Amino acid sequence: MKNQIIFKGLFVTVFLLFAITQTMAQNGSVKGKVIDENHFSLPGARVFIESLKKEASSDFEGSYSIVSIPKGTYSLKVSYLGYTAYESSITIEENRTLNLTIQLAPEKLVLNEVEIESYRADGQAKALNTQKNKENIVNIISTDQIGKFPDSNIGDAVKRVPGITMQVDQGEARNIIVRGLSPQLNSVTLNGSRIPSAEGDNRNVQMDLIPTDMIQTVEVNKAVTPDMDADALGGSVNLITKTSPQKFRLSTTLGSGISFITDKRILNGSFLLGNRSKNDKLGWLVSTSFNDRDFGSDNIEAEWEDKFEYNSGDPDNLEEVNVNPYAKQVEAREYRIQRIRRSVSANLDYKIDNANALTFKSIYNWRDDREKRFAFGQEILDGEDIETGDFTIDANGNLQSFPIEATRENKQGISGGRHKSARLEDQRMQNYSLGGNHLIGSLQLDWLTSYAMASEKKDHERYVAYKSEYGIQYNNDPKKPWFTPINEADANYNAFEFDELTDETSKTSEKDINLLVNAQIPASLISGQTGTLKWGAKTRLKKKTRKNSFMEYSPLGAEMELLGDIPTLHYSDPDFLAGSQYQVGTFANPEYIGSLNLNDSSVFEAEDKPEEYLTANFNVKENIYAGFVMMNQKFSDKFSVLAGIRFENTTINSNGNEISFDPDGDFEGTNPVSVKNSYTNFLPGIHLKYNITNNTILRAAWTNTLARPNYIDLVPYKETNREKEEIYVGNPDLTPTTSMNFDMMAEHYFKSVGIISGGVFYKKIDDFIYKFQSENADGYDVFTPMNGDNASVAGAEFSFQRRLDFLPGFAKNFSIYANYTYLTSKAKGIRNEDGENRGDLDLPQSTPHMVNASVNYSTKRFSLRLSGNFSDAYLDELGKRDFEDRYYDKQFFLDFNANVSFNKNLSFYLNLNNLTNQPLRYYQGTVNRVSQLEYYGKTLNLGLKYDLY
Numbered sequence: 011m012k013n014q015i016i017f018k019g020l021f022v023t024v025f026l027l028f029a030i031t032q033t034m035a036q037n038g039s040v041k042g043k044v045i046d047e048n049h050f051s052l053p054g055a056r057v058f059i060e061s062l063k064k065e066a067s068s069d070f071e072g073s074y075s076i077v078s079i080p081k082g083t084y085s086l087k088v089s090y091l092g093y094t095a096y097e098s099s100i101t102i103e104e105n106r107t108l109n110l111t112i113q114l115a116p117e118k119l120v121l122n123e124v125e126i127e128s129y130r131a132d133g134q135a136k137a138l139n140t141q142k143n144k145e146n147i148v149n150i151i152s153t154d155q156i157g158k159f160p161d162s163n164i165g166d167a168v169k170r171v172p173g174i175t176m177q178v179d180q181g182e183a184r185n186i187i188v189r190g191l192s193p194q195l196n197s198v199t200l201n202g203s204r205i206p207s208a209e210g211d212n213r214n215v216q217m218d219l220i221p222t223d224m225i226q227t228v229e230v231n232k233a234v235t236p237d238m239d240a241d242a243l244g245g246s247v248n249l250i251t252k253t254s255p256q257k258f259r260l261s262t263t264l265g266s267g268i269s270f271i272t273d274k275r276i277l278n279g280s281f282l283l284g285n286r287s288k289n290d291k292l293g294w295l296v297s298t299s300f301n302d303r304d305f306g307s308d309n310i311e312a313e314w315e316d317k318f319e320y321n322s323g324d325p326d327n328l329e330e331v332n333v334n335p336y337a338k339q340v341e342a343r344e345y346r347i348q349r350i351r352r353s354v355s356a357n358l359d360y361k362i363d364n365a366n367a368l369t370f371k372s373i374y375n376w377r378d379d380r381e382k383r384f385a386f387g388q389e390i391l392d393g394e395d396i397e398t399g400d401f402t403i404d405a406n407g408n409l410q411s412f413p414i415e416a417t418r419e420n421k422q423g424i425s426g427g428r429h430k431s432a433r434l435e436d437q438r439m440q441n442y443s444l445g446g447n448h449l450i451g452s453l454q455l456d457w458l459t460s461y462a463m464a465s466e467k468k469d470h471e472r473y474v475a476y477k478s479e480y481g482i483q484y485n486n487d488p489k490k491p492w493f494t495p496i497n498e499a500d501a502n503y504n505a506f507e508f509d510e511l512t513d514e515t516s517k518t519s520e521k522d523i524n525l526l527v528n529a530q531i532p533a534s535l536i537s538g539q540t541g542t543l544k545w546g547a548k549t550r551l552k553k554k555t556r557k558n559s560f561m562e563y564s565p566l567g568a569e570m571e572l573l574g575d576i577p578t579l580h581y582s583d584p585d586f587l588a589g590s591q592y593q594v595g596t597f598a599n600p601e602y603i604g605s606l607n608l609n610d611s612s613v614f615e616a617e618d619k620p621e622e623y624l625t626a627n628f629n630v631k632e633n634i635y636a637g638f639v640m641m642n643q644k645f646s647d648k649f650s651v652l653a654g655i656r657f658e659n660t661t662i663n664s665n666g667n668e669i670s671f672d673p674d675g676d677f678e679g680t681n682p683v684s685v686k687n688s689y690t691n692f693l694p695g696i697h698l699k700y701n702i703t704n705n706t707i708l709r710a711a712w713t714n715t716l717a718r719p720n721y722i723d724l725v726p727y728k729e730t731n732r733e734k735e736e737i738y739v740g741n742p743d744l745t746p747t748t749s750m751n752f753d754m755m756a757e758h759y760f761k762s763v764g765i766i767s768g769g770v771f772y773k774k775i776d777d778f779i780y781k782f783q784s785e786n787a788d789g790y791d792v793f794t795p796m797n798g799d800n801a802s803v804a805g806a807e808f809s810f811q812r813r814l815d816f817l818p819g820f821a822k823n824f825s826i827y828a829n830y831t832y833l834t835s836k837a838k839g840i841r842n843e844d845g846e847n848r849g850d851l852d853l854p855q856s857t858p859h860m861v862n863a864s865v866n867y868s869t870k871r872f873s874l875r876l877s878g879n880f881s882d883a884y885l886d887e888l889g890k891r892d893f894e895d896r897y898y899d900k901q902f903f904l905d906f907n908a909n910v911s912f913n914k915n916l917s918f919y920l921n922l923n924n925l926t927n928q929p930l931r932y933y934q935g936t937v938n939r940v941s942q943l944e945y946y947g948k949t950l951n952l953g954l955k956y957d958l959y
Contacts, residue, residue, distance in 0.1 A: 037077070037104065037105075042110040052139070053068055053070045053136055054090075054138070054141065054143050058089075063647070075454065083100070145699055147711055148230060149809075165182065165186065169862070172808075173245075176217070177193065181930075185214045190833040190835065190853075191244030192855035194212055196245055200251065200441050201371055204524070206520035206521065207464055219351070219439055226250050231245060232245045233711035237528060240693045243716060243747060254284050259284050262956050265951055266953060269949050271305060271307065271945070271947030276949065278300065278301040291361045292361075308945045312337045312340045312940055318332075321397050322398055336408075339388070340492060344586070345381060353374065357372065364449075366446070374439075376436075380423075380429070380432035384594050395413070400413050414482050419473060420474050438465050444460075452532055453531050457528070458524065463522070468516045471515070480495055491940070503573050504572060511563045511570075512561065512563070517558070521553045523551040530544040535641075544639070550633070558622075559623060563614040566613060567613065578597060578598060579599050587945035625729045629664070631662070648700055657691065657692045658693070660691075661688040662686065664684070666682075672732055691748065705760070708754075709756075715749050717747040723744055724742055737791070744779060744795060751771065764812025771803075781793065800839065802836050823867055831859070832858065835853035837851045852884065853885075854884075854887065862878070863877070873908065876905075897937070905925065915957055918952070919955060
């Protein structure tokens, strides 16, 4: 209640000052846009009236405004890297807003007595100008810059930014890691509003859901200001959609390609159309993007153990023998995937008059992911099923042979329709926003309302498994473990017996409603210097639900008893990228399994399996009420300070289930549980900026941020399984992770469009969250999320990008893009299975070294670029002890792309991705002990782009 009163008070204050400003306003304003010679917006332009020491920076749409200008005539100037300086005389009238569109011309440089038309507002120029004039520490890339790299989704594009790496899914960048901090500690927004997550167990935004074609600018804020959402412990990534052009524009792309792992085609295309009305009041833009990719992956997975038990006559008292670590389970998987990504956007802006404008933005992303998975797994039998004589150990303590249970399992969907016998994952993300910008005397007011929803649906996800038991020889290769049957006849697929047939449906949705209002007035603490006071309030209403179901079906007849009795297909690939020894073999025909009518009670007996889904089902409502106030003050022409405070109140109402199973594994019942919780965070921040010269800048920041727990961790669920002696528990008492952050950065911008920068940062993190695995007094394994004590992250960044125009001859056409980030971290308060403190560990998902680099050669007609991306290995997931810790291995991606311009409007592109055939690799405990190894192969894309403006 108290925080709601504060929240309402902020609104009252806004409108009181709103009224006061109306009555007192006697000065005028100037407002407009900065554009280039092609009428494209120029973000990051510095617009200033030197005699009054008043200035503004154009935003991502090229818009600027300078308020509270006394009546009179002044010289208005504009500066922009790579463009000729602009100067014009303007006349300001009382209580009037002058609308002025400013068009800049490309700068011409003279190099070695040769006149060269300098760089137009390509991606690099736009990004660097915007970055240069920001008050906080930020990295910016624009759509033109993205287009120079062979990236089809926005996740692959963002990984080019200093200090960022990505976790991949099926070869595409999905989850973002900023400055070594895990995806759940970062925020992703669309036009300033938080993007909801389509996944059920985390807050991660699926970056591979959004095509690069739909995004105009990516803004990575590494030190957030008080007017930004505070849930950005690592950083905040803001995706800005395309805006309406200043004149008619038509753009289209049509291409194709091939995934070499399957030799299947790729189709892609995009379309954009926009214009403004004759009276310049209404601007509109519609755009769409389509990508259809048929591909796959070759995968092996392993689980490791360092204890070996066997039955020497008493199954209740197993004997233990010392052996070297061994793979207790090895699995080879072949994936066949079709991924169709569609996106549609419609944007409008309406200029009511010179001082008032409205903006509507919308985007709808829809991805179908069809997946068939064929997994051949072999797992050592339980200790009680292994007797003396069933296994052999060599003189060095290596297991050589033992009995295993082998499984041949299909993951797929139903036949026909959209499923096509594949598991269909339907992911959608939509966002609609309406906002306004108003000048009322000296008051600048902006507001925004938005609705966003993300959903993921997987219905009729079917698994069928056939099993067999036989003895194997173990190769004892930790990098590529494999089990070979002692007698090949024992492993014949025809003899595999029916084990299970299941049908699962999962539905997850997250809805966000955002309401915000900001106000800003001139307010200087120092006579003769520019200052502004800004304040605002925001409400975010969020609802997250997940509803799963799981049914198991048993055939009543004998027709499915053996794998050899039903239609099958052979899926072994002699060119399996993980190694030719991994041949998955023969499986049930997906068309046959998908066509089974499981609802026919005369053929199948159905059984509900609540242990598979009830604790995963939940309903969470999370409301956030926020307010802020901040001052941006210039103390001299070179030095400025932005300081303020933000508060955020969070209220949570979560609903989950408690379930239990008796010692025989039979379901005992369920009990719905509800919990309410709330907390408030006060988050001050200071940003310092010192311009040594116009192009050399020092920055420093002290900020405070937070990261809220994942929903599934907060849900009051509990599963007690007396048969397996395991307990899984949610933790509604989790507190948010908080961080105090210190940043310093030095930047030098080259006149010929480029930058060299370097900086250091430090984060002191409290109450980080990890999965705690322990054993209770009854000997049950207990799994629950917990707050750790504290952690620290320290690091350094370096970045360089420039065209080498100072070199002679053809060499001046080369350009370099490179950045490096170093990170070190420590986490305290993590306990092992015995409750003992494990000492100082690396903070999970903190990456020690990250490198991006590219070399580009470009002329007026063509460009060639070779791009590399490296990220070091890091601790990904904590086990009960260090032997069970899981690591994400280092990776290096190398890509090549080429562009040829036939004329101003038509060009050809060619992209080659993953030239290094980099796999996704996890390891357990030590780097040689592979946990997962998944290859995706290379891809080729080529096509034509047409842009008319």
